[in-house]
Amino acid sequence: MNRANRRTERAFLRPGLPIAALALSGFALAGCEGRQSALDAAGVSAREILATTWILFIGAGVIFVLVMALALYAALIRPERFPGRRAWVIGGGILFPLVTLTALQLHEFALARRLATLTPEPELVVEVTGYMWWWDVRYHVEGQEPLRGANELVLPVGRQVELRVASADVIHSFWAPSLAGKIDMIPGHVNRLPIVAQRPGLYRGQCAEFCGAQHALMAFDIRVLPADEFDDWMTAQRRPAPEPVTPQLARGRDAFFSFGCQSCHAVRGTEAAGLVGPDLSRVGARPSLAAGTLPTRVETLAAWIQGAQHIKPENRMPSFDVMDGETLDAMAAWLESLK
Structure with a gap:
């Protein structure tokens, strides 16, 4: 072993390097949590999207390892010893991608259909309108006057909610990654997004379509409450503002x-x-x-x-x-x- 190789080996065996690697891994895992993380699913749609994401990532990782192993094997052995060269081209280069991508495409079509399926009579309809650069929110409950809010979405756990999103100026995009998928907000057109929250908590959403200078400062908060607390919240919101006490x-x-x-x-x-x-x-x-x-x-x-x-x-x-x-x-x- 020459000196350069020994220096490299000693560098990798230093105690600080494993600790640094573990620290970097910790930082990477910390990024999976938080109020705006697609990897911390708290809604029915978000869980289905996350499951598909893991299928794609893990499948891509396995295929990458296999392809690299075959490439290394082909590079190290003599050409005449590589068995079934034409079969590898047809099987690995044509049939395998065709079957795999077709299966994934069918799965994604079925997933998109499920995520876009609207309940005939949702328990709550929330109208969200995007402006440059804020959100107007209106809650519609049958038999009651619409309740208006802004820059915050409050949802009940376990109830079917239909979001009706539109824009008053330019194209925006409503994205609450912990609860549901992304949907565009288009001027003059109403898009609908079903959403069912499964876990109480405070989450964060963001406009995901560049809409001007302050696009990065166009976020919103999502509070998910137990069903009974949500009903109490709705009742309290309809009360007039309190009189000043000082x-x-x-x-x-x-x-x-x-x-x-x-x-x-x-x-x-x-x-x-x-x-x-x-x-x-x-x-x-x-x-x-x-x-x-x-x-x-x-x-x-x-x-x-x-x-x-x-x-x-x-x-x-x-x-x-x-x-x-x-x-x-x-x-x-x-x-x-x-x-």
């Missing part, structure tokens, strides 16, 4: 109207009924603000009101940088109290 909150509510925010936004139980921007009736209870851009807190609400165009340029929310600090804090506190 002078600061009262000042914040008055500032909301004096600066004309009601022209774009709605708050149930008040005169604010705007449809241009997101509904703010329960904005304080949402995990994030401005379509996943900021966590919802008094400080971030104040920052968004004062510098929306700095935080998310070219969105339709103007920056109200003419407001004094006390008024700004009061308005942010009032909005945060809407829960």
Whole structure:
């Protein structure tokens, strides 16, 4: 063994290298979890998609190993000792791909049909409209007025839900990888996506179609609740906004109207009924603000009101940088109290 080979062997036998490899493996496995992971399926459709994904990955891995082994074998032996050369070409190069790809195609056709099959009478219909760059959400329950929300989707466990998605401007794409597949949102056309959540939790979705400068800041939260908690949530959402309980909150509510925010936004139980921007009736209870851009807190609400165009340029929310600090804090506190 020459010196170069000995150096290489010693390098691979160093104790630090296995530890580094294990650390890298840990980081890779950590990427399989999280609120927006297709490998952490929490819905019926997501589980079926994940099963097909593993079939494709494992099958591709096995085929790759076999092909590399055959290539190595063919490279090392003499040509005249390689048996059945024509049979390998016909069997491995024509018949095997034809049979394998046909079987996978039939499986994927059947899967796509199952995922797109709509329930004749879904228990809940949720209308989602994509805007640049936020989400308008409306819940439709038979016999009740539609309930409007924004940038958040709340679903019950185990119930058939039909999402009806469309766009108000450019093409968007609704993608909640932990719960269902991806579906395009096209202006002037309504697409339908059935979804059944199986596990309570907080998940994250994202627009998956480039839609402009702030495409990366067009996310949404998905809260999956047990069925009885979801019914209680729906009841609570229909209640009017609570009255301010402190002078600061009262000042914040008055500032909301004096600066004309009601022209774009709605708050149930008040005169604010705007449809241009997101509904703010329960904005304080949402995990994030401005379509996943900021966590919802008094400080971030104040920052968004004062510098929306700095935080998310070219969105339709103007920056109200003419407001004094006390008024700004009061308005942010009032909005945060809407829960």
